[in-house]
Amino acid sequence: MTGRKTINKREFLRKSILTGAGAVGATTLAAPYVKAQAPIKWRLQTYAGPALADHVCRPGVEAFNKAAHGEMEIEMYTADQLVPHGELFRAVQSGTIDAAQSDDDSAAAPVDVKVFGAYFPLASRYSLDVPALWHWHGLKEIWEEAYAEVPGVTWLSSGAWDPCNFGTTKPIRSLDDLKGLRVYTFPTGGQFLSRFGVVPVTRP
Secondary structure (H helix, E strand, O other): OOOOOOOOHHHHHHHHHHHHHHHHHHHHHHOOOOOOOOOEEEEEEEOOOHHHHHHHOHHHHHHHHHHOOOOEEEEEEOOOOOOOHHHHHHHHHHOOOOEEEOOOOOOOOOOHHHHHOOOOOOOOOOOOHHHHHHHHOOHHHHHHHHHOOOOOOOOOOOOOOOOOOOOOOOOOOOHHHHOOOEEEOOHHHHHHHHHHOOEEEOOO
């Protein structure tokens, strides 16, 4: 039929979500606030140990619990407290825990984007690099598409907290300058950098 406008799935979902959000908002304004009888409880395990978790996870959990007015509560557990970190993704998928805070590779997420580990391309100087890449340069859609292929898990958001400090004995002006460079880094970061000729080094 000539002149008929077609719409792709992404546009349809976006318009449906906007329409639904408007309808929910109107209903919410008209209805009185009613507190749920029993709070929803989620068990979340972070990649971080107890000391680091107080900085990279607990503030967000406490802010959420306060905003939820007792209707929902997130219980935070630190690294390996409920399940080993390498089983974190499967634990979310099976319902052993309700949520996880981790990089894709460490949690053994079965997605192709896990190759980036915890440090993303071009986001190693400022923490604001990560939300900028996510919300204005397309990484959000790439991660959503990757996780849409995995049943039982929804990817919620990105985060940035600890900086990536890169110190070398020679200037790095191109990818060729990385070849043969021995770099001390964590395993997933080393796995990614090795694609550019870096030799990951571990030490006690």
